Amino acid sequence: MTTPITPVSATAGSLVVEAERGQGDHIVGAHTRSGKPKVDPVYYLFLLPTLILFTLFITLPALLGIFYSFTNFIGFGDWQLVGLTNYIAVFSDPAILSSYGFTFGFALVTVILVNVIAFLLAVALTSRIRLKAPLRAIFVIPMVISGIVIAFVFKYLFSNSLPALGSATGIGWLQESILANENLAWLAIVIVSAWQSIPGALLIYIAGLLSIPGEVYEAADIDGASAWVRLRSVTLPLVAGYVVINVILGFKNYLNVYDIIVGLTDGGPGTATRSIAMTIFTGFTGGDYAYQMANATLFFIIAVLISILQLRLTRGKAALS
Amino acid sequence: MTQESTRPLAPAVAASEDTRTSPARRRRGKVGQETTNWPVMIILFLCSLTVLLPLYVTISMSMKTSAQAVDGNALSLPAPIDFSGFSQAWDLTNFPVAFTISVLVTIGTVVGTVLLAALASYAIVRNWEHRLFRYSFFYLLAAMFLPFPVVALPQIQLTGLVGLANPVGVTILHIMFQLSFSILLFTAFLRSIPLELEESARIDGATTWQTFWQLIFPLLAPMSATVAIFAFLASWNDFMMPSLIIADSSQQTIPVVQKIFQTQFSSNYNVSFASYLMAMAPAIIVYLFTQRWVMEGVTQGAVKG
Numbered sequence: 001m002t003t004p005i006t007p008v009s010a011t012a013g014s015l016v017v018e019a020e021r022g023q024g025d026h027i028v029g030a031h032t033r034s035g036k037p038k039v040d041p042v043y044y045l046f047l048l049p050t051l052i053l054f055t056l057f058i059t060l061p062a063l064l065g066i067f068y069s070f071t072n073f074i075g076f077g078d079w080q081l082v083g084l085t086n087y088i089a090v091f092s093d094p095a096i097l098s099s100y101g102f103t104f105g106f107a108l109v110t111v112i113l114v115n116v117i118a119f120l121l122a123v124a125l126t127s128r129i130r131l132k133a134p135l136r137a138i139f140v141i142p143m144v145i146s147g148i149v150i151a152f153v154f155k156y157l158f159s160n161s162l163p164a165l166g167s168a169t170g171i172g173w174l175q176e177s178i179l180a181n182e183n184l185a186w187l188a189i190v191i192v193s194a195w196q197s198i199p200g201a202l203l204i205y206i207a208g209l210l211s212i213p214g215e216v217y218e219a220a221d222i223d224g225a226s227a228w229v230r231l232r233s234v235t236l237p238l239v240a241g242y243v244v245i246n247v248i249l250g251f252k253n254y255l256n257v258y259d260i261i262v263g264l265t266d267g268g269p270g271t272a273t274r275s276i277a278m279t280i281f282t283g284f285t286g287g288d289y290a291y292q293m294a295n296a297t298l299f300f301i302i303a304v305l306i307s308i309l310q311l312r313l314t315r316g317k318a319a320l321s
Numbered sequence: 322m323t324q325e326s327t328r329p330l331a332p333a334v335a336a337s338e339d340t341r342t343s344p345a346r347r348r349r350g351k352v353g354q355e356t357t358n359w360p361v362m363i364i365l366f367l368c369s370l371t372v373l374l375p376l377y378v379t380i381s382m383s384m385k386t387s388a389q390a391v392d393g394n395a396l397s398l399p400a401p402i403d404f405s406g407f408s409q410a411w412d413l414t415n416f417p418v419a420f421t422i423s424v425l426v427t428i429g430t431v432v433g434t435v436l437l438a439a440l441a442s443y444a445i446v447r448n449w450e451h452r453l454f455r456y457s458f459f460y461l462l463a464a465m466f467l468p469f470p471v472v473a474l475p476q477i478q479l480t481g482l483v484g485l486a487n488p489v490g491v492t493i494l495h496i497m498f499q500l501s502f503s504i505l506l507f508t509a510f511l512r513s514i515p516l517e518l519e520e521s522a523r524i525d526g527a528t529t530w531q532t533f534w535q536l537i538f539p540l541l542a543p544m545s546a547t548v549a550i551f552a553f554l555a556s557w558n559d560f561m562m563p564s565l566i567i568a569d570s571s572q573q574t575i576p577v578v579q580k581i582f583q584t585q586f587s588s589n590y591n592v593s594f595a596s597y598l599m600a601m602a603p604a605i606i607v608y609l610f611t612q613r614w615v616m617e618g619v620t621q622g623a624v625k626g
Contacts, residue, residue, distance in 0.1 A: 039448050042529040046444035050437045050500065051457055057497045058464050061475035068475070075478070124365050128358045137612055138369045141376070144608040144615070146558035146576045149600045152583070153375050156382075156590065157395060164393040195371070200619055207620040256468045259560040262580065277470040281565065284477055293474055300471040307466045 069293035075284065086294035095271065096295055099279040106186055106193075106275070107254035113194045114201050115246055119239075121198070122205030123231065136206070143199035147192075151263025154192045155179065158264070182272045185265050189273055192260050197253065201246045208242035209235065241314070248310040252303065379601070382594035383407065390590035406591035407599070413585060414578050414596055415571070422488050423557060423575040429492035430556035431549045434499040438548060439541055441500075442507035443533055458508065465501040469562060477565055486568040494566065495556045503548040506621070510544040511537075547618035550611060557604055575600045 069086055073079035090096055125136055142150070159177035166174025178184040212235065220230050236243075258277040261267060267274035276299055283292025374396075382390055383406050384399040390406075410416065441461065448454040480490040514537070522532050538545075560576040567573055570581055579600055586593035608615055 039451055039454075040529045043444040043448055043454070046440040046533070047454065047457060050441040050461065053437070053493065054461055054464070054497060054500060057476070057493060058467065058472065061472045061479055062467065064479070065472055065475035121365075121368065124361050124368075127361050128356060129362045129365065130357050131362070135365055135369060136616070137609075138372055140612070140616060141372055141605065141608065143619075144554055144558075144604040145601050146560065146604070148560040148576050149558075149579055149597050150375065152579060152593070153379050153597055156594075157375065157378065160393050161378075161395040195375075203616055203619040252468075256470060258470070259576075262560065262564075277468075277473075277561070280470045281473060283474050284565070289474055289478075296471045296474065300467065303468050303471070304466050 065293045066297050068290045069297050071290050073290040074287040075289040079290070082290075086291045087298070089291065090294050090298060095274075096279055098271065099274050099276050102186065102273060103255055103257065103276045106190060106257060107251050110190050110193050110197075110254050111247055111250045113190060114198050114250055115243065117194065118198045118201035118246070119205050119243070121202050122209055123235070125202075126206060126209045139202060140199040142196050145196070147196055147259035148263040150196060151192050151260045154188070154195075155264050158188050179265055180269055182269050185269060185273050188264055189257070189261055192264060193254065193257060196260070197250060201250060204242055204246055205239065208239040212238050244310075244313045248306065248313065252306055252310075255299075255303065255306075379594050379598050382590055383598045385591045387589050387591050390594070391588055403591070406589075406595035409589070409592045410596035410599065413592065414582050416596075416599060418571070419573060419575045419578040420599075422572060426488050426492045426495065426563070426574055427553055427556045429489075430495040430499065431552045433492065433496040434503050434552040435545050435548055437496065438500055438503035438507050439538060439545065440533070442504050442511055443537055445504070446508050446511040458504070461504050462501050464498065465505075469498060473561075473565055480566055481568065486566060488563070488567060488572055488574070491563045491566050491574070492556075494562055495552070495559065499548075499552045499555060502551065506544055506548055507541065510541060514540055546611075546614045547621055550615055550618045553607065554604065 068079070070081055070083060071079040072082045072085075121139060125132065125139070129135070158179050163175050163177055166172070166176075178188050216234055216238070217230065220234050225233070256277055257275045258281075261273055261275055261278065265273045267278050276295075280292050280296045280299065283289050283295075286292075378395045381397070381399050382395065384402050384404065385406070386399075386401065386403040387406075389397070389399065441457070445454045445458045476494065477486075480486050480494075485493065518540075519532055519536060522536050527535065558576060559574070560580070563574045564577045564580065567577070570577075573581060579596060582596065583593075586596070
């Protein structure tokens with residue numbers, strides 16, 4: 001668990017500086033005489049319960065899991081250290097490799113779809129329209145609905161209503177449920193995931209668009225910029241930081257995709273839509289505990305790398321503004 | 322509502338927008354007359370159907386008779402309206418039990434997250450110059466980098482060992498996974514509270530304990546609302562964690578119950594949709610009453626996080 005801490009402290013340097021600056025201001029007013037005022041013991045009481053619980057429920061399991069990834073533990077009974085055997089096996093396991101392929105492909109398509117739609121909706125919702133508040137309220141609803149529940153609703157639509165529509169209109173490919181089609185089932189998962197996560201991205205884009213000062217648009221108007229030029233050359237560059245936030249936060253979330261898949265396809269047909277999270281969880285029922293922990297550890301390293309990328313990019317954005 | 326949101330001094334939801342000068346308003350100010358962009362409005366109405374249709378289907382299906390529900394026509398209105406799906410779903414899924422467990426887990430998560438995160442954040446911010454507190458901050462933040470699937474297996478194993486393979490264990494884990502983000506929000510907010518305010522309380526003889534509860538915690542209220550909403554949504558809607566941690570299926574939360582009874586609903590679609598509707602409704606109702614905080618919360622969360 002030293003791995004996650006290093007990137008945070010390294011990249012959160014700006015936070016430290018900011019906080020120390022804030023603290024410095026106060027010192028002038030209060031504790032000028034002594035360098036470090038003594039800590040009121042009550043503060044330990046405030047902090048320790050959180051620290052202890054966090055260590056027991058997050059750090060300890062994480063360390064234990066990483067340790068087991070170097071053993072042949074099957075979830076119970078005896079075990080032996082086996083070095084990197086699990087890791088080597090993971091890299092040549094077609095089931096795991098295909099789950100990575102599916103999950104990353106799914107995350108990539110979803111992140112693009114969500115951001116394009118959310119951005120356009122945000123532009124529309126901040127333009128000169130009426131009923132702004134109710135419209136915005138409607139578009140945010142999907143965010144508050146449980147993923148698996150809405151997945152079940154969509155499952156009905158995909159496997160009953162769309163085929164019925166296909167038969168009625170004579171459109172051949174619609175007549176069969178796309179959930180039963182190995183090559184199309186992922187599309188259903190993308191649609192439901194996008195449906196659910198567009199609101200979050202939308203709200204962030206709306207905040208971004210509202211932060212653009214009106215003068216910028218006046219200047220563009222004076223220069224005779226068309227609506228398209230204004231969108232591409234004025235709006236988009238000014239919300240670039242928000243795009244970065246949305247893309248990376250979204251991508252990280254989509255890599256954990258689970259609930260919606262369970263509701264729609266349960267990984268099927270076959271193993272066509274099995275995500276990384278689903279393969280990891282098979283370690284509990286399938287006696288592959290140590291092996292799947294190696295998989296989980298690799299997944300964790302990827303998540304950390306993406307987070308570092310996020311901090312790098314968003315810090316750049318903070319420097320801009 | 323319509324005119325309100327376009328008027329400069331509109332309250333509530335539109336308020337945040339009006340304090341910052343929206344580009345449209347500036348240009349309008351020049352012209353003095355505002356025009357509504359009707360093509361955009363029509364497109365937005367059509368897009369909103371993608372949100373409303375699944376909800377409409379859920380509601381209408383839940384009120385159909387079993388016979389009408391199997392005809393495959395999802396868009397038809399229920400005729401006759403029949404509420405027996407609800408009573409069947411209520412009995413079949415043992416809804417009162419699942420609902421109570423979900424409510425308790427969610428309340429526990431919300432209260433636990435707000436209290437632990439607020440207390441820890443206050444201690445961290447006020448003792449920043451001490452290493453223990455400063456390092457604790459980064460330590461607690463590290464969980465933001467840790468997806469649940471990574472630690473799921475050892476957590477299942479350990480909660481099982483210590484007798485927490487139940488809703489209590491899920492509540493604790495929900496709190497743990499909300500901590501990082503909540504502490505980030507609280508510390509950012511606490512740093513913006515002037516220390517002078519606190520000092521005057523201290524001069525009057527208030528202890529740290531009293532200062533926190535009587536002065537700081539009330540001041541944190543807006544951020545607590547944001548933290549609470551995130552905790553509520555994450556906990557109420559979660560399927561992954563309870564499905565893996567809670568060993569006894571009769572103690573499962575509402576989202577997991579939908580999965581457990583999926584096969585028993587079979588083709589009684591009115592029953593299954595009534596059950597889905599009962600699962601969704603509480604979060605939607607809470608959202609309708611807290612819209613403004615939800616929207617502001619997400620925005621704040623993104624900017625601070």
